[in-house]
Amino acid sequence: MNFLCTGISSCFYEDVCPSGQAECAGKQHASVKAASQPQPQPQPQPQPLPQPLPRRAAPMAPACASPFLKPFALRYSEASSPRGRRRHTLPASEFRNLTLEDAISVFEIEREAFISVSGECPLHMDEVRHFLELCPDLSLGWFEEGRLVAFVIGSGWDKDKLSQDAMTIHVPGGPTVHIHVLAVHHRCRQQGKGPIILWRYLQYLRCLPAVKRAVLMCEDFLIPFYQKAGFKERGPSDIAVGSLTFTEMEYILGGGAYLRRNSGF
DSSP: OHHHHHHHHHHHHHHHHHHHHHHHHHHHHHHHHHHHSOOOOOOOOOOOOOOOOOOOOOOOOOOOSSGGGOOOOOOOOSTTOSTTSOOOOOOOEEEEOOOGGGHHHHHHHHHHHHHTTTSOOSSOHHHHHHHHHHOGGGEEEEEETTEEEEEEEEEEEOSSSOOGGGGTOOOTTOSEEEEEEEEEOGGGTTSSHHHHHHHHHHHHHHTOTTOOEEEEEEOGGGHHHHHHTTOEEEEEEEEEETTEEEEEEEEEOOSSOOOOOSSOO
């Protein structure tokens, strides 16, 4: 009986397995064939073309009544382009006549400049206010970013030489301007500001028709400074302050103002 069952099982296995192997091989062949066939590629979808942006109208330049105040555009070279670079701007400078509101700043600069050198101020606070009230048009201040950095104060005079009265009197319409004081802020010294503001002041006086000359008195160590500006010595001054003696100097004004850059003399 066992021999009969074994024979039947053996026959059944031989009948079933060959067909199973063929079926498995057929399935593998079908899979390989399907894999070897090229797959259809998806067709790219057409992209819409970008629409052009609407053009903006060019901004109109503001109307300007003065030809000296026409609007302008800043131009940058490639080396100084503001893209990713640091921009350097010059501080705003202004030259104008002094007013009573500037008196305190004037006296502080003057006191610091003269007390340490000669021990005397050419003008005290009340005298500064006196001349800025009587003849502000004969003064000139240099302002940077709204702060006073240098100044000149003068007054009118009508005599050939300076006298003690010239220290306190203003003669309106006089042909001579007496320069009382020129001073520069201590933080702005050794920058050439003294020669520049003196030159500017002299050119300003050239524009005043009644003024023919400018005079001043100074100590001996300042004579080369004023000579370089064009002043001539006139000899010892008749004015003395304590033990201090001075030399009187003169600058003849003639013709119109010169157009020259701010570089001293």
